[in-house]
Structure formats: C-alpha cells, structure tokens
Amino acid sequence: MATSGLSFFLSFLSVQNRLWLFLLCGIAICSSPVRSLAQESAHSSGWVVIPIDEYRDLHARAYPAEHEAEPPSVDATLTRVDYDLRSNGEIATGRADLTVD
Incomplete structure (x- = not known):
C-alpha cells in the first residue's frame, strides 16, 4: 500500500500539532495575496x-554627446576690397569683392 509523503509525515504528528500546522498553512496561504496587493499600492500616483x-x-x-573640437582658425589677411554700393534712402545695396591672402 503506497502512501503519500504528506500523510506519512502527518502520521508522526499529534492531533494538536496537526491543527497548528494546518492553521499556519492557512494563514500563509491567505496572507500571500494581501502582501502582493500592499506592494503595488506603495507606488505613488x-x-x-x-x-x-x-x-x-x-x-x-x-x-x-560632445562634438569634436573645430580645427583652429587659419591666420589670414584681407589685402583688397573692391565694392560698388548704391544708396537708396536708408538702404544700401551693391557688391563687394574681397581678396584674402
């Protein structure tokens, strides 16, 4: 005759100890969903x-991200400026040609 491990284990316990065991198991089973709900309510809105x-x-x-530094500026000299400007009231329009060495 085969017996399960639980019934074999319970056969060694007295009736009072069996009641305590079932009571503790019941409390553990009933309190586990309560703890999981309490953990979720810990987050604020x-x-x-x-x-x-x-x-x-x-x-x-x-x-x-930081970009690579721009290369240093090159020394240059403005050697010549040719321009043709026309004034029309407060606005000046025209063309300027620059020579850079």
Whole structure:
C-alpha cells in the first residue's frame, strides 16, 4: 500500500500539532495575496513608466554627446576690397569683392 509523503509525515504528528500546522498553512496561504496587493499600492500616483528605447532617446537629447573640437582658425589677411554700393534712402545695396591672402 503506497502512501503519500504528506500523510506519512502527518502520521508522526499529534492531533494538536496537526491543527497548528494546518492553521499556519492557512494563514500563509491567505496572507500571500494581501502582501502582493500592499506592494503595488506603495507606488505613488507620480510614477511614470516608459520603454527603455524611449528613455535612451530622451537621455541622448538631454545630454548630447560632445562634438569634436573645430580645427583652429587659419591666420589670414584681407589685402583688397573692391565694392560698388548704391544708396537708396536708408538702404544700401551693391557688391563687394574681397581678396584674402
């Protein structure tokens, strides 16, 4: 005759110990959903959850990568300016040719 492990274990316990065991198991089973509900209510209404790709995009826009430094300016000399300007009231229009060495 085959017996299950639980019935074999219970055969060694007194009636009073069996009652305590069933009571503790019942309390454990009944309290587990209560604990899981309490954990979810710990979040305030100010929480926002976004996908990781959207977070990375927002982070990249907030903290852009540093660009390479521009090359140093080149020394140059303005040697000649040819211009033809016409004045029309407060506005001047025309053309200017610059020679840079």
